[in-house]
Amino acid sequence: xxxxxxxxxxxxxxxxxxEEPFDPxxxxxxxxxxxxxxxxxxxxxxxxxxxYTPGVAKVCTAIAERPELVHDYTWKSQVVAVVTDGTAVLGxxxxxxxxxxxxxEGKAILFKQFGGVDAVPIALATTDTDEIVxxxxxxxxxxxxxxxxxxxxxxxxEIERKLQERLDIPVFxxxxxxxxxxxxxALRNAAKLTGRTLGDLxxxxxxxxxxxxxxxxxxxxxxxGDVCVADRKGVVSSDREDLxxxxxxxxxxxxKAGLSGxxxxxxxxxxxxxxxxxxxxxxxxxxxxxEDAFVFAMANPNPEVHPDVAHKYAAVVATGRSDYPxxxxxxxxxxxxxxxxxxxxxxxITEGMKIAAADAIAGVVGDALAADCVIxxxxxxxxxPAVAAAVAAAARAEGVARR
Ligand SMILES: NC(=O)C1=CN([C@@H]2O[C@H](COP(=O)(O)OP(=O)(O)OC[C@H]3O[C@@H](n4cnc5c(N)ncnc54)[C@H](OP(=O)(O)O)[C@@H]3O)[C@@H](O)[C@H]2O)C=CC1
Ligand SMILES: CC(=O)C(=O)O
Ligand SMILES: [Mg+2]
Numbered sequence: 001x002x003x004x005x006x007x008x009x010x011x012x013x014x015x016x017x018x019e020e021p022f023d024p025x026x027x028x029x030x031x032x033x034x035x036x037x038x039x040x041x042x043x044x045x046x047x048x049x050x051x052y053t054p055g056v057a058k059v060c061t062a063i064a065e066r067p068e069l070v071h072d073y074t075w076k077s078q079v080v081a082v083v084t085d086g087t088a089v090l091g092x093x094x095x096x097x098x099x100x101x102x103x104x105e106g107k108a109i110l111f112k113q114f115g116g117v118d119a120v121p122i123a124l125a126t127t128d129t130d131e132i133v134x135x136x137x138x139x140x141x142x143x144x145x146x147x148x149x150x151x152x153x154x155x156x157x158e159i160e161r162k163l164q165e166r167l168d169i170p171v172f173x174x175x176x177x178x179x180x181x182x183x184x185x186a187l188r189n190a191a192k193l194t195g196r197t198l199g200d201l202x203x204x205x206x207x208x209x210x211x212x213x214x215x216x217x218x219x220x221x222x223x224x225g226d227v228c229v230a231d232r233k234g235v236v237s238s239d240r241e242d243l244x245x246x247x248x249x250x251x252x253x254x255x256k257a258g259l260s261g262x263x264x265x266x267x268x269x270x271x272x273x274x275x276x277x278x279x280x281x282x283x284x285x286x287x288x289x290x291e292d293a294f295v296f297a298m299a300n301p302n303p304e305v306h307p308d309v310a311h312k313y314a315a316v317v318a319t320g321r322s323d324y325p326x327x328x329x330x331x332x333x334x335x336x337x338x339x340x341x342x343x344x345x346x347x348x349i350t351e352g353m354k355i356a357a358a359d360a361i362a363g364v365v366g367d368a369l370a371a372d373c374v375i376x377x378x379x380x381x382x383x384x385p386a387v388a389a390a391v392a393a394a395a396r397a398e399g400v401a402r403r
Pocket of ligand 2 (some may be wrong): 150
């Protein structure tokens with residue numbers, strides 16, 4: 001008689017683990033949040049002969065002869081690797097690969113739920129740039145795309161660039177570009193709501209890491225009036241001598257107003273605050289912003305400005321969290337972006353594809369535009385299809401689509 005298969009999810013937990021009944025988050029996460037599921041039956045000898053040996057060997061031989069068939073006869077073109085080293089996990093910082101896994105599983109189920117894309121969480125036991133790059137390159141034959149997640153700056157920039165140079169599948173650092181895309185979408189709508197253009201706005205970004213740098217560059221590309229970026233030490237300005245290469249580049253690209261000093265100083269008279277640091281902003285600094293200001297306090301899980309405080313002074317308030325209105329979160333971008341890119345077998349994600357995604361997200365809001373609705377809800381089922389279609393069309397227009 002066959003031995004009974006025990007589902008590890010039903011096993012009793014680790015001694016001393018947090019008491020589930022008191023916290024639904026632990027109860028939900030028990031056993032993880034995802035599993036692999038077969039798409040073909042394996043019920044009998046005939047099924048086994050097709051799914052496994054000998055049938056599988058014919059398919060392997062065909063792919064060996066014509067490698068492009070891997071897209072047709074395996075899951076490659078429908079699956080994304082969600083890769084982290086655990087160094088910038090939400091706003092929790094460097095908590096290591098094991099502790100990052102609940103977030104990576106979360107990203108993977110959002111890929112599936114919102115984009116219909118399968119995704120595999122991969123947490124790496126190294127923070128060395130070249131080791132990460134080499135590892136992902138070696139894993140790449142199994143995947144149609146790579147979503148880098150929660151890898152801290154400045155290593156994330158080099159890792160993404162090197163992977164893009166070495167791979168012919170989309171490599172996309174979500175915290176950089178997904179966040180920048182959704183921020184631009186929200187900003188376009190907030191500007192529209194208050195009768196302004198992007199060119200009329202001066203923005204201050206708290207955080208000169210993955211998200212802050214990418215948002216600054218993307219907003220400049222989109223035509224924002226002025227933007228300055230601050231790190232823990234204050235405004236990233238050219239007169240500073242402690243800047244990394246990436247921050248020096250940012251100092252050169254941003255800050256037309258020539259500001260220096262503290263974040264609080266920069267916020268005086270600013271039209272937009274964008275928080276991607278996990279720090280905190282004093283209420284007086286929020287109060288000193290221009291009339292009809294926008295406060296996008298996007299750090300997770302704790303926004304830089306509490307929405308109750310922001311509402312006292314700002315015309316539009318947003319956070320990255322799911323429990324307040326106006327959730328500016330990259331979940332609105334990455335499922336549709338990869339769905340569109342995989343659909344046309346794009347070799348990479350271009351700037352045009354990112355702009356198309358931002359326009360698509362902003363466009364979904366349509367006539368519902370209001371102070372508490374400058375960005376669609378992640379549960380608006382028009383978002384991912386609109387993003388996917390826009391990204392696929394842009395990939396074709398930009399010559400990176402392979403079907
Ligand atoms: N809503 C969304 O969709 C997203 C939100 N985020 C949030 O943005 C934050 C940063 O993420 P990411 O860019 O990936 O991280 P990084 O580690 O790459 O960068 C963090 C940046 O924030 C600065 N910083 C950290 N702590 C403080 C502090 N206490 N006060 C002021 N500045 C601080 C760092 O300064 P220094 O350079 O001086 O060390 C650094 O410039 C996280 O909280 C994350 O949750 C990120 C991506 C998406
Ligand atoms: C949303 C997200 O990716 C983050 O906070 O890191
Ligand atoms: Mg992230």
